[in-house]
Amino acid sequence: MSEPARGGAEPVRIPDHDLDDLVSTVTQLVTASRKQNETLARLTDEEPSLNDGAVGEAECVGAETSPSAAAQAAPVTSAEAPTSSFILALDGTAYTEELAALTNWVDELLLPVYGREVTTSRPWCQQWLEHPEAVARLHALWLAWQQLTDIEAGLTGPSTWHRDHLDPTLLQLRTSDGPFGACTTNATRPNHRLLASPQSAGA
Structure with a gap:
């Protein structure tokens, strides 16, 4: 060792x-x-430099x-990217296309099913597209319908749409002091008139 x-x-x-x-x-x-x-x-x-337009790996x-x-x-x-899907946030072509789609839904589904008779206590206006409040409320109602009638909304989705969206919207639109208050109150006598807003009334 x-x-x-x-x-x-x-x-x-x-x-x-x-x-x-x-x-x-x-x-x-x-x-x-x-x-x-x-x-x-x-x-x-x-x-690549900032001035180089080539796109590479x-x-x-x-x-x-x-x-x-x-x-x-x-x-x-x-x-x-659009900032909102609400119709009042759109303009130009986007607004025109959205309004056309909304009109189809109102004419083909909403009115035939939920329109009810026109009376003095439940007015309606065939020219509702010229009433900004009506366009806004009906579009919001349509957006909610798209979401809550989708299968992902579950079985209670349609019931929720009726309770939380349809009934309040129709109550606001078709009340005698609503946006159609000066429009048709009798189905045989069509009428259309835009009510003055507080700003235009005071001008």
Whole structure:
């Protein structure tokens, strides 16, 4: 048995087969690290400038990983997206198309099923599209109908629509002091007149 070396502990001796495994592991780690550095350098070199209009793989990667790129893209998306599905928030072609779809629903479903007779206590106006309040209330009613008659609304969806949306809407529209108060009160004598709003009445 050999004596310990002076001034310190005996040097560690690693068997040859363990040493070979260690060298192999270190070599693999160095190779993997070199590949990562090369990939990072390639991505950095290929990243397009702000003035470059080309869209490539590097730009896609940058869009996913760069907060600044996401921040620049967000305002464009939010500006193009509609802010509301309510008809009063629409204008131009969007308003015209939504009003046409609403008219079909009112004429083909709402009035045939829920219209009831026109009386002095329950007026109606065939030109309801010219009454802004009627358009707003009927559109809100239609939006609720689309949601609550969908299968995902469950079995109580239609009942909820009748109770929470249909009945209050008709009560507001067809009351004698509602928006149709100066319109048709007798089915044989059609009439249409827009009531003055407080602002226009005081002008």
